[in-house]
Amino acid sequence: QKEVEQNSGPLSVPEGAIASLNCTYSDRGSQSFFWYRQYSGKSPELIMSIYSNGDKEDGRFTAQLNKASQYVSLLIRDSQPSDSATYLCAVFLYSGAGSYQLTFGKGTKLSVIP
Amino acid sequence: DTGVTQSPTHLIKTRGQQVTLRCSPISGHKSVSWYQQVLGQGPQFIFQYYEKEERGRGNFPDRFSARQFPNYSSELNVNALLLGDSALYLCASSLGQGGSPLHFGNGTRLTVT
Numbered sequence: 538q539k540e541v542e543q544n545s546g547p548l549s550v551p552e553g554a555i556a557s558l559n560c561t562y563s564d565r566g567s568q569s570f571f572w573y574r575q576y577s578g579k580s581p582e583l584i585m586s587i588y589s590n591g592d593k594e595d596g597r598f599t600a601q602l603n604k605a606s607q608y609v610s611l612l613i614r615d616s617q618p619s620d621s622a623t624y625l626c627a628v629f630l631y632s633g634a635g636s637y638q639l640t641f642g643k644g645t646k647l648s649v650i651p
Numbered sequence: 652d653t654g655v656t657q658s659p660t661h662l663i664k665t666r667g668q669q670v671t672l673r674c675s676p677i678s679g680h681k682s683v684s685w686y687q688q689v690l691g692q693g694p695q696f697i698f699q700y701y702e703k704e705e706r707g708r709g710n711f712p713d714r715f716s717a718r719q720f721p722n723y724s725s726e727l728n729v730n731a732l733l734l735g736d737s738a739l740y741l742c743a744s745s746l747g748q749g750g751s752p753l754h755f756g757n758g759t760r761l762t763v764t
Contacts, residue, residue: 541693568750569749569750569751569752571752571753573755579757580739580741580755580756580757580758581694581741581755582755583752583753583754586752625693625694627753629749629750632707636699636706636707636748636749637707637749637750638696638699638707638709639684639696639743639753640696641686641693641694641695642693643691643692643693644692644693
């Protein structure tokens with residue numbers, strides 16, 4: 538079973554702290570990895586993409602990828618109450634016949650406490 | 652640029668009825684994917700269409716069908732609705748068939764009573 542696993546949380550952090558969100562995936566051949574943010578009642582919004590091992594920074598967000606460990610993470614520095622949302626990890630997993638499906642984890646709910 | 656547009660926003664149907672959801676991708680995007688999201692879960696893949704051909708299908712019954720038109724817009728049809736079909740239906744578009752990030756529309760909230 539091809540899967541993307543996330544800790545569902547909730548994860549609570551104080552305002553200004555670093556929030557760390559983690560994700561593991563089952564397909565060793567996966568090459569494309571994404572983090573989406575979803576506010577309650579809204580649709581997912583792409584916030585980060587990463588394709589190579591290592592870190593990728595964009596503002597307060599850093600995505601980290603370790604293909605050998607099949608692990609991808611998202612760090613949010615200086616967390617703000619507006620960061621309170623569900624964060625979805627998404628990975629392209631091979632589905633056969635040359636096709637890949639973007640497969641989502643269940644999401645981690647983050648609450649930033651003022 | 653206009654993002655992915657979906658219609659309708661909300662829909663209430665009765666068990667056994669049929670529903671059609673519509674999606675227009677971002678201009679220049681040739682791939683459209685459909686996802687179902689129930690409360691507390693991540694989006695579940697239903698279909699992907701690229702250049703008007705089905706390129707992927709998730710683990711959904713044959714009551715679910717879709718198509719893509721020459722202008723790359725897409726429709727998702729669900730027949731013989733069940734209570735369990737109540738969910739947020741998300742359409743996403745991307746430039747290519749695989750590897751490119753998906754950009755989601757605002758979704759259609761379907762309630763089956």
